[in-house]
Amino acid sequence: MAPDGGVCKQVVESHPKHVKYDAGMGKMEKNSTLTKSAIGLGEKHRIPSTNGVHELLECPVCASLMYPPIYQCPNGHTLCSDCKSRVHNCCPTCRLELGNIRCLALEKVAESLELPCRYQSLGCHDIFLYYSKLKHEQHCRFRPYNCPYAGSECSITGDIPTLVAHLKDDHNVDMHDGCTFNHRYVKANPHEVENATWMLTVFNCYGRQFCLHFEAFQLGSAPVYTSFLRFMGEDSEEKKFSYSLEVGGYGRKLTWQGVPRSIRDSHRKVRDSLDGLIIPRNLALFFSGGNREELKLRVTGRIWKEQ
Numbered sequence: 001m002a003p004d005g006g007v008c009k010q011v012v013e014s015h016p017k018h019v020k021y022d023a024g025m026g027k028m029e030k031n032s033t034l035t036k037s038a039i040g041l042g043e044k045h046r047i048p049s050t051n052g053v054h055e056l057l058e059c060p061v062c063a064s065l066m067y068p069p070i071y072q073c074p075n076g077h078t079l080c081s082d083c084k085s086r087v088h089n090c091c092p093t094c095r096l097e098l099g100n101i102r103c104l105a106l107e108k109v110a111e112s113l114e115l116p117c118r119y120q121s122l123g124c125h126d127i128f129l130y131y132s133k134l135k136h137e138q139h140c141r142f143r144p145y146n147c148p149y150a151g152s153e154c155s156i157t158g159d160i161p162t163l164v165a166h167l168k169d170d171h172n173v174d175m176h177d178g179c180t181f182n183h184r185y186v187k188a189n190p191h192e193v194e195n196a197t198w199m200l201t202v203f204n205c206y207g208r209q210f211c212l213h214f215e216a217f218q219l220g221s222a223p224v225y226t227s228f229l230r231f232m233g234e235d236s237e238e239k240k241f242s243y244s245l246e247v248g249g250y251g252r253k254l255t256w257q258g259v260p261r262s263i264r265d266s267h268r269k270v271r272d273s274l275d276g277l278i279i280p281r282n283l284a285l286f287f288s289g290g291n292r293e294e295l296k297l298r299v300t301g302r303i304w305k306e307q
Ligand SMILES: [Zn+2]
Pocket: 059, 060, 061, 062, 063, 064, 079, 080, 081, 082, 083, 084
């Protein structure tokens, strides 16, 4: 990865004369972006994103971008602080003892660097100063969403259309068009509450998608069922919608009205905040009728747009 001694020398010597330097470029090939950016540095204080300086900031060990403190070995090989703590004080490039040498020059260069958001290919066209880029990316509205399916560790991420297709194809989730619903949940052995039933239905309404969850869980020591809606979109948009849920039987009824939480919040976070319809098991069994050995709940609901 690192240029050998000969190549480095050539760059330094040719630096003051641009013409000579350009003539030498052909030989260098892989290192060309690196040397081009060294010239750009002198000419401009702010370095535009088209420049290849950011490649210098890629840790040669883990390939992620380096943030201060950036370290280097006595020969000048750089590495990130995460990698430094993993390599037992030995430079991974030249095997020399590392010590604690900071690469202040590179840290300084990074300060003046402007880079596009890493989600540029997903639609974000903003440009950021190097050190504010990370912060933006944690909240960038173009960052991929996690799979909203609950009850399994699913590592799939993507935009909403990708996730809708994934839920349908890989999790066999039911898809419904429309803003009202009427669902029956039936379970043969409702006393095994820890054997939770994870159910998910996706609703397509107002051109947006919503996930309706229904499941059993232990609230403290009390077994309960819960149902709530999540919005497949940004949390800044969730307040545009409201929903209601209703469950009942034999003259009694429980209702819930709420705001569908964005899938930016994890399923577990929404469930544990009890932001949905909570049905104590006793009541659920009462609504189910019969001999209390079977859960038969009818949940009706509606999604509407707030003006
Ligand atoms: Zn690293």
